[in-house]
Amino acid sequence: MAITSSHPQATSTASPAAPAGQPAPSAAYLAYLRRESRRQTLVQVSRAGLLLAFLVLWEVLAKTQVVNPMLTSYPSAIWPTFLDLARNGNLATHTWATFEATLVGFVVSMVAGVAIAAGLWWSDFAHKVLDPFLVVANAMPKIAFVPIFYIWLGSEYSVYGMAVAISIFITIMVAYEGFRGIDPNKIKLARTLGASRWQVLRLVVLPGSVPTLLAALKMNIGLALVGVIVGEFQSASEGLGFLIINGSQVFKLNIVMTAIVVLGLLSGLMYLAIAWLERSMAKRYG
Template sequence: MSDQAPETPAPSIAYQNWLKRQGIERRKIQIGRLLLLIGFLAIWEVAPRAGLVNPMLTSYPSAVWRGFFELVAQGNLAMHIGVTLLEVLISFAIAMALGTLIAVVLWLSPMLERILDPFLVVLNALPKIALVPIFYIWLGPMGSIYAVAIAVALFITILMLYTGFSQTDPNKIKLARTLGATRRQILGKVVLPGNLHTFMATLKANVGLSLVGVIVGEFQASKAGLGYLIVYGSQIFRMDMVMAAIVILGLISVAIYLLIQSTERLFRR
């Protein structure tokens, strides 16, 4: 007998052509995104300089770039970014952990879910910005920031995860019950592993929600952070500072989103 491993058959011509088309399509998408970004920045730069819009209201990219370096030169930009990023990460983690726990409890107790369902829907629809003054009075400046961010992300986390749990393949659940599995065993062996895509979708949604909640809280109470920079810049009519802070927020969102996407690819493997 030969000890040599069997040779892997070469990819077919049709498969190679399909891979080539997929690569061309991905490059077209990337080029399209780049052109869209360049076009947006060009219009944003030209319109204020041509007098089509008031630069005091919109600023323009070159001014934002100068404002960014001015903030760097002042030496406290890293501190403001660090404050906001820490608040986002803590709020994000608490909202995901607490929301997952509540969704699991609701799935384990259908009666409790039927009792709480209308209240969860109403709380999710409630504008959380209306709660900022209340949280400020109850919890103080720092506590109110975390409370608003968690409130913004918590209820959508519960609803998304519970919806995913309740839509798990009923045939798999029926098979597990036939084999004698308890409800908790079904949760651990069927429901949770079968809802990886729901967890990832919830993580992606919560990135933006937690960031929104933190910035809203910083508008009201903070003495540091990117939300504070936005408020301060608007008060002294420095739109370049405001836009620079907003661009940094966008970059933070993209970085966290890409990190979650990389984690998703790792788990899917």
């Protein structure tokens, strides 16, 4: 006897998109997915439109002399400057110098910061002693250290020193708060099962602090870049910061704006790399 359309299972498998053994998505869920897709498209279009409107406004204001183009440059003048710098190799050299220093400062500050935060978690006495000093060091304007680093480390390595100085203290405090935020019941359970303090740190605290450490990564990549640029402003002979300060001294604003645009692209690419790492880690620890 043939099964009629009134059978309850006939309507539950109406969607061809449902995998075998799983119920078909409801109409409300499909409508939600369509709304989210439209929303994401609208967000992307709005971003592109906002950027385009900014560039057009910048171009028009400079061309109509509402703002002085000698002081602000304008988008159509930046592209030829970009090509000129790219052809003579200066752009690649300066961009690589900034990227390399940022990467070194970022890695050193993350590794050292997490290690120090782990030490503070390990010894509550050390945390109570050092906490006010860390707060004060983080609040100090790091640009004051530039001449000191220049004397101590020289013109080349002072840039790395600035990158580490700006980012390491916030890394320590953020990582430590993440370690302290671990559920104490999990730590008690691990200790009850015979785990040593090192095993608790390695198997419970560090994996449980992955979201906090990823947030520290996002902050640190920007802070390290700020430190590098500040250092290049003061003492470097290459890098995007040097290109910016050198161009401003000779009133070549096209070079300054080109370097700023490249700096924005570089920071955006590094942020996207961290975001990709965050998604990858979320699949593993989510």
